[in-house]
Amino acid sequence: MEGIPILMGKYSVTMDLWPQQDELFNRIHPFYRHLREGRFTTTRCNGCGHVAFPPRVVCPECLGDDLAWVDLPTEGTVEIFTEEVVGVPLGFEPAPLFHALITLGDYRMFVRLINVEPGSLREGDTVRLAVFDVPAEPADVGREQVEFPRVFYAFEPAAGA
Numbered sequence: 226m227e228g229i230p231i232l233m234g235k236y237s238v239t240m241d242l243w244p245q246q247d248e249l250f251n252r253i254h255p256f257y258r259h260l261r262e263g264r265f266t267t268t269r270c271n272g273c274g275h276v277a278f279p280p281r282v283v284c285p286e287c288l289g290d291d292l293a294w295v296d297l298p299t300e301g302t303v304e305i306f307t308e309e310v311v312g313v314p315l316g317f318e319p320a321p322l323f324h325a326l327i328t329l330g331d332y333r334m335f336v337r338l339i340n341v342e343p344g345s346l347r348e349g350d351t352v353r354l355a356v357f358d359v360p361a362e363p364a365d366v367g368r369e370q371v372e373f374p375r376v377f378y379a380f381e382p383a384a385g386a
Contacts, residue, residue, distance in 0.1 A: 245362055247373045253280045255294055260356045260376050265299050268292040299354040301329040306346055327352060340381040352380040
């Protein structure tokens, strides 16, 4: 991690902003595989039909564990947003940091926005899924240390919007 001398060259799990994504460590690992494929997915309960985001391993409505992966829209509309200029948390520099409540088809969610020019975002703008690489995760597997590549998502203004 840059900027913290005592951590230079070391992996600090307590300061890792990104979830473990490999199937060895995470039961929703298909979500991250889908992101790499450009798909935005979540889980739907086959018992009661409830769709939950983020993806779950147990339905929050009926507590069933018979779940299926479903695709969500990759484009949405900004309902309202915030532009944080001061006090941006470590790991989210440089400022400003944008968050928005967006509508994706029948769903509403609070998301991070990236690649936004300060002062350019407006309510009603169209945004699209943006998948980006994050630092690989080192892990001990047997007697070896392995690095697992990782990705994460945000939304960004749609081209020509």
